[in-house]
Amino acid sequence: xxxxxxxxxxxxxxxxxxxxxxxxxxxxxxxxxxxxxxxxxxxxxxxxxxxxxxxxxxxxxxxxxxxxxxxxxxxxxxxxxxxxxxxxxxxxxxxxxxxxxxxxxxxxxxxxxxxxxxxxxxxxxxxxxxxxxxxxxxxxxxxxxxxxxxxxxxxxxxxxxxxxxxxxxxxxxxxxxxxxxxxxxxxxxxxxxxxxxxxxxxxxxxxxxxxxxxxxxxxxxxxxxxxxxxxxxxxxxxxxxxxxxxxxxxxxxxxxxxxxxxxxxxxxxxxxxxxxxxxxxxxxxxxxxxxxxxxxxxxxxxxxxxxxxxxxxxxx
Amino acid sequence: xxxxxxxxxxxxxxxxxxxxxxxxxxxxxxxxxxxxxxxxxxxxxxxxxxxxxxxxxxxxxxxxxxxxxxxxxxxxxxxxxxxxxxxxxxxxxxxxxxxxxxxxxxxxxxxxxxxxxxxxxxxxxxxxxxxxxxxxxxxxxxxxxxxxxxxxxxxxxxxxxxxxxxxxxxxxxxxxxxxxxxxxxxxxxxxxxxxxxxxxxxxxxxxxxxxxxxxxxxxxxxxxxxxxxxxxxxxxxxxxxxxxxxxxxxxxxxxxxxxxxxxxxxxxxxxxxxxxxxxxxxxxxxxxxxxxxxxxxxxxxxxxxxxxxxxxxxxx
Numbered sequence: 001x002x003x004x005x006x007x008x009x010x011x012x013x014x015x016x017x018x019x020x021x022x023x024x025x026x027x028x029x030x031x032x033x034x035x036x037x038x039x040x041x042x043x044x045x046x047x048x049x050x051x052x053x054x055x056x057x058x059x060x061x062x063x064x065x066x067x068x069x070x071x072x073x074x075x076x077x078x079x080x081x082x083x084x085x086x087x088x089x090x091x092x093x094x095x096x097x098x099x100x101x102x103x104x105x106x107x108x109x110x111x112x113x114x115x116x117x118x119x120x121x122x123x124x125x126x127x128x129x130x131x132x133x134x135x136x137x138x139x140x141x142x143x144x145x146x147x148x149x150x151x152x153x154x155x156x157x158x159x160x161x162x163x164x165x166x167x168x169x170x171x172x173x174x175x176x177x178x179x180x181x182x183x184x185x186x187x188x189x190x191x192x193x194x195x196x197x198x199x200x201x202x203x204x205x206x207x208x209x210x211x212x213x214x215x216x217x218x219x220x221x222x223x224x225x226x227x228x229x230x231x232x233x234x235x236x237x238x239x240x241x242x243x244x245x246x247x248x249x250x251x252x253x254x255x256x257x258x259x260x261x262x263x264x265x266x267x268x269x270x271x272x273x274x275x276x277x278x279x280x281x282x283x284x285x286x287x288x289x290x291x292x293x294x295x296x297x298x299x300x301x302x303x304x305x306x307x308x309x310x311x312x313x314x315x316x
Numbered sequence: 317x318x319x320x321x322x323x324x325x326x327x328x329x330x331x332x333x334x335x336x337x338x339x340x341x342x343x344x345x346x347x348x349x350x351x352x353x354x355x356x357x358x359x360x361x362x363x364x365x366x367x368x369x370x371x372x373x374x375x376x377x378x379x380x381x382x383x384x385x386x387x388x389x390x391x392x393x394x395x396x397x398x399x400x401x402x403x404x405x406x407x408x409x410x411x412x413x414x415x416x417x418x419x420x421x422x423x424x425x426x427x428x429x430x431x432x433x434x435x436x437x438x439x440x441x442x443x444x445x446x447x448x449x450x451x452x453x454x455x456x457x458x459x460x461x462x463x464x465x466x467x468x469x470x471x472x473x474x475x476x477x478x479x480x481x482x483x484x485x486x487x488x489x490x491x492x493x494x495x496x497x498x499x500x501x502x503x504x505x506x507x508x509x510x511x512x513x514x515x516x517x518x519x520x521x522x523x524x525x526x527x528x529x530x531x532x533x534x535x536x537x538x539x540x541x542x543x544x545x546x547x548x549x550x551x552x553x554x555x556x557x558x559x560x561x562x563x564x565x566x567x568x569x570x571x572x573x574x575x576x577x578x579x580x581x582x583x584x585x586x587x588x589x590x591x592x593x594x595x596x597x598x599x600x601x602x603x604x605x606x607x608x609x610x611x612x613x614x615x616x617x618x619x620x621x622x623x624x625x626x627x628x629x630x631x632x
Contacts, residue, residue: 091557091590097413097527098438118526119553122414123439125525209441210434211413218534218559237435241407243534243562250566274407 004305005042006188006287009034009055011065011299012181013233013279016313027064028311031301034058035309038187042305048187048195048229049087049110056083056106056197059183063145065299066181068104071143071201073152074208079143081201082215083109084120088194088223093119095215096126100143103136106199109215111135120215143201155205182214184221184231186283190305194229194283196221196245203236213239218246227252227285228259234271234278234295242270248282259284264292320621321358322504322603325350325371327381327615328497329549329595332629343380344627347617350374351625354503358621364503364511364545365403365426372399372422372513375499379461381615382497384420387459387517389468390524395459397517398531399425400436404510404539409435411531412442416459419452422515425531427451436531459517471521498530500537500547502599506621510545510599512537512561519552529555534562543568543601544575550587550594550611558586564598575600580608 011031038055041047060068071079083105084095094113097120102108108130112121121129131137182200189195198221200214213220213236220236222245223229230245239245247270251262263282271278272294279293281300289302293315301311327347354371357363376384387395399421400411410429413436418424424446428437437445447453498516505511514537516530529536529552536552538561539545546561555561563586567578579598587594588610595609597616605618609631617627 086557093557098441117553118523119556120527120532121523121525122527123525125414125523129523129525207434207437207441207445209437209439209445211436211438216436216532216534217556218532218562222559237433240435240533241402241409243538243559246534246559246562247566250563250570254566254570 003190004287005190006283006289006304007035007038007042007051007055007185008281008283008289008291008302009059009185009300010231010233010279010281011059011183013293013295013298015295016297018314024313027299027313030062030064031299031311032309035301035303038185039303042187042189045190047191048189048193051187051189052185052195052197053085053106053110055185056183056199057104060104060106060199065183066201067183067199069143070145070148072148072181072204075205076208077149077152078208079140079201080208081105081143081199082212083199084215084217084221085109085113085197086195086217086221086223087113088225088229091224093217095120095217097122097211097215098209099123099126100140101127101137102130103138103142106197108135119217151204159205182233184233184281186229186231186281188229188283188285188287192225192285194223194225194285196223196229196231198231212236216240218243220245222246222249224249225285228262228282230280230282232278232280233298235276238271238274238276239278242274242276244270244280248280259288260290263290267292267294319506320603321506322599322605322620323351323354323358323367323371323501324597324599324605324607324618325354325375325501325616326547326549326595326597327375327499329609329611329614331611332613334630340629343615343629346378346380347615347627348625351617351619354501355619358503358505361506363507364505364509367503367505368501368511368513369401369422369426371501372499372515373420376420376422376515381499382517383499383515385459386461386464388464388497388520391521392524393465393468394524395456395517396524397421397515398528399515400531400533400537401425401429401513402511402533402537402539403429404541404545407540409533411436411533413438413527413531414525415439415442416456417443417453418446419454419458422513424451435533467520475521498549500549500597502545502547502597504545504599504601504603508541508601510539510541510601512539512545512547514547528552532556534559536561538562538565540565541601544578544598546596546598548594548596549614551592554587554590554592555594558590558592560586560596564596575604576606579606583608583610
């Protein structure tokens with residue numbers, strides 16, 4: 001047991017309308033493809049950090065999810081992306097916030113972590129760093145998809161005079177699923193090391209400059225070999241105020257809770273009292289996986305070594 | 317006891333060389349002046365949130381401390397400022413990161429909190445928001461002081477080819493105190509509400525775009541009426557990775573520690589294993605104040621209602 005790997009991912013949580021199996025098929029395929037990317041790393045004995053990054057790159061590159069290509073738009077019809085990664089074996093972390101030309105923000109976050117001088121780089125400084133490190137730079141239009149632009153226009157039309165709406169209002173007005181499309185992955189490798197990665201385009205019609213929980217260690221991403229690795233998705237401001245990712249760790253560390261109890265209790269006690277909605281994926285040091293959410297659905301997939309890969313959207 | 321207010325502040329922690337009483341006099345005066353600004357709010361029955369903001373504004377306006385006027389420079393000889401604030405009674409929070417023309421970043425953080433749509437606004441978006449809200453905008457040169465520019469040039473000369481040095485290297489090369497000049501305040505008001513505020517110019521010779529723990533809820537600033545209010549100062553990257561401010565809350569919440577034990581244990585167990593140095597100021601829901609640090613000194617001042625204001629630099 002202790003030597004088996006485990007990996008989980010999410011493609012966002014929110015008010016997802018039940019559809020037909022045909023509607024869900026492309027999402028399930030994309031989720032399982034991303035899972036396979038991380039699984040391949042872990043099966044050849046690779047590390048949890050490499051696995052979660054490979055998984056998130058796959059999700060960033062897929063236009064179905066709100067991260068990388070296919071990210072949602074700001075109120076000014078731009079894409080501003082956030083991503084963060086953490087290595088549970090060293091507690092090293094890296095993040096970028098508000099970046100607009102880095103093809104894969106999670107790779108820039110990883111590079112910030114490896115560089116080691118900073119944990120979070122924002123905006124122009126992050127982009128310059130990414131260029132210097134040779135990461136792939138794209139035109140801002142790379143991230144844009146017609147679907148997301150239509151979402152923005154629908155939200156703006158419904159918002160009327162309000163140029164920027166809050167997250168709850170956007171959720172209430174936007175009839176297209178998924179509501180909150182952040183992506184993320186957590187993994188435990190065969191060596192017992194944990195890692196977490198999260199990446200997002202944020203919120204449709206968000207205020208320019210708004211930074212999400214995805215790039216905040218302890219809010220939307222956290223990993224510690226002593227306890228768990230966590231990636232969050234949902235109403236980001238509430239995850240920041242609730243320090244949800246670190247709260248799950250703290251419950252395991254100080255209350256000696258298991259990963260399922262800690263994750264569920266954190267949603268119920270740290271997130272919900274703030275009006276927060278969404279979900280988390282967490283893997284414990286023992287390889288157990290928890291994926292609680294309080295929204296109607298959360299795109300997710302998971303695998304424990306030797307078992308069949310699973311994908312799901314709604315509660316079991 | 318339960319109805320008495322308490323307030324504490326810091327003006328940075330680090331490797332501070334012992335000097336004469338005359339050397340310390342201007343720092344002590346500035347610390348006590350800032351304390352008096354918060355005290356005045358609390359004595360007339362005002363709230364903890366208003367008190368910590370008034371205190372931090374005073375410290376931002378003082379050129380002695382690394383926040384607002386007198387902030388340290390980036391590697392490109394610019395000033396990029398971060399600030400965050402949190403209201404323990406509502407768990408509302410606001411922050412700005414990487415701002416360059418807002419005279420008092422802590423007032424912009426407060427405005428982000430009051431606006432409520434976002435928790436953290438970065439860079440250009442934060443500055444535009446501040447303009448729209450009528451906050452005082454200044455030329456970037458407002459923040460610059462000859463002393464800080466000399467510090468930058470000294471660090472850069474010592475760094476040689478390395479355009480940007482890490483925090484430890486900067487500390488080792490920079491012979492002028494204080495090393496880490498973040499400012500912050502915590503308070504408990506007569507109504508039992510807690511609040512925390514933190515503001516910084518960051519690190520001398522920092523990489524452009526580097527965001528500090530000061531604007532990260534749970535890292536450099538946190539407040540919760542159920543437990544404590546916390547403001548941190550030191551090697552910011554380590555405070556982010558250790559989620560130090562939230563860790564102190566979690567120890568009080570889950571381990572039922574008092575504020576002194578939680579603060580001291582968090583420095584020893586969440587910060588030091590990461591190589592972190594610096595200190596925290598914390599006020600508990602019972603009005604007790606803790607100010608532990610593992611650096612040679614921390615500029616600080618504190619007051620409990622009915623007692624004499626105190627200021628200190630080194631360990632007692």
